[in-house]
Amino acid sequence: MEKFTVHSGVGVALKRSNVDTDQIIPAVYLKRITKTGYDDALFAAWRKDPDFVLNQDAFKNGTVLVAGPDFGTGSSREHAVWALRDYGFKVVLSPKFGDIFRGNSGKQGLVAGVISEADTEKLWAAIEASPGAQIEVDLPSQTATIGDLKVPFEIDEYTKWRLLEGLDDIGLTLRDEQKITDFEAQRESWRPKTLPAKS
């Protein structure tokens, strides 16, 4: 997982609340066998509408999503984060996230920052005033800046640290790799081995 410090990219206003994971990625896409390549699945139902924000030239390369409250609620599917990530999003800002979605985001390198409802409105206005404008998201200082507007966002300390260090769950465990190796050194020889294969 890449380390995250500061990211600048096109801001997208998703002026909806209660965007659940089924809207982020419909269930039919869950049959796939990969962990990547879900860019086409993101908001699949809405993207059939030519007026949908990601179908507009100014926003189609968006990387910073500013959404209404209760983003990522519903089923626990990790695919929701994969779809956002594969599309190119690095950051989602919202006044409130589904708990599991927020947890999954931190593990996959996607910043899920909590902003106030008032700031959400201000960011939406700023994005719409200059379509395609860049938002700069600074994780160390927990701020998002577009033009003259700078808003703070919340993220828990632990997730912030993981994102700054670029540690997914496995990376986190591998910080203890020496302990694993030490444990392996004293494992008894009777314990099962699948190789070489016997039958």
Add this chain to the structure above:
Amino acid sequence: MTNKPLTLAEKVWRDHLVAKGENGSPDLLYIDLHLIHEVTSPQAFDGLRMAGRPVRRPDLTIATEDHNTPTLDIDKPIADPTSRTQIETLRHNAKEFGVRIHSLGDKDQGIVHVVGPQLGLTMPGITVVCGDSHTSTHGAFGALAFGIGTSEVEHVLATQTLPLKAFKTMAVNVEGTLRPGVTAKDIILAVIAQIGTGGGQGYVLEYRGSAIRSLSMEARMTICNMSIEAGSRAGMVAPDQITFDYLKGRPHAPEGADWDAAVEYWKTLPTDEGAVFDKEIFLDADTLDPFVTWGTNPGQGVSLLDVVPNPDDIDDPNEKAAAIRALEYMDLKPGTKMKDIRVDTVFLGSCTNSRIEDLRAAADIIKGQKMADNLRMLVVPGSAKVRLQAEAEGLDKVFKDFGAEWRFAGCSMCLGMNPDQLAPGERAASTSNRNFEGRQGKGARTHLVSPVVAAATAIRGTLSAPADLEGAN
């Protein structure tokens, strides 16, 4: 080290601790054996690929194809594209990452929970994980074994460890002697009916008592297998001479000095005198009848001698509502004798009841008998080896003479991911573990039963015990 008396599960946990969690964070546990199949592994391997990580211990990892595999024409390409892709992906991943795989057609292919014990890889005092909730099966050996999700599969592949939160312990005491025709399946169905499908949540179950001690390894596996249907991720039985005898001489069982060291350690594993369980329940084996389900979860079961319950007699409002829904789905009327329920299909198979002992028990009952009219019976051995063994013993002939279909190994009708499904409205007596709505096919109706009840039912056409057969004494 203090000498606090410990339970079996606590000992296995203690001996796998790589790092103790601090401030409420989980412990890091070492995983001895990682079993893999085609449904829950593709994204885990893809994750490794994306991060450029290898499989840390291919020598502690083994894959088999089971959930999607056809049980007929196994030499032809798999028709369903999703099934085919999953199988092909597993083969490709196993090759790329150096993981041992037993593919369709291989003599060690089969249901993952049948293959591990059969190869002698499952043994006492080890940790076993698999991306499948019935991994609890392996607890029959005194292993700590539980199902995990796909991200955890990736985690184990990469690190051979898993961060885990401590669990509570529950003793399931089963004392007495089972009567003829009553089996391990009836014990576990009765336990689930007693504590409910959520009763074991957060607990590791330890099955104890004289009735458990006298069971074979196959029977213990049947019981541990269904721990998850009581809500427990893991169920265990303390290892004893029966365990050691089952293991000795299997392909991957320890040999020579390793065997002696292992047995010495295994003998220290049973729960200490004075160890305290967080919860205890009791079941009387002496009075147990064959048990069958009437509803749409494994906890909705009764004695085969009983009748379909009346929802009005259920106090808990949620359970009452669930019972009303279940009866409607199952098309059953309260008060109907369980033995009057006619079935269309009998399925003998699944990781609960597809081992050689299960096939022998069923074959014993149907031998020389005639199958009921308008009924079909599917016999699906748990592994290719079980199939070969059964054929060597002539069991295939017994089943075929009876009129049953003798199939190749796999999960088959347990979950109907392959073409082995029930039609809408079709009613089955099934030796599998889940009677959920639609589990064995859309609109299909499932009664969970033991292999001997399955066999007697196939003869009579209605849910039956071996004792109901003519000439039975």
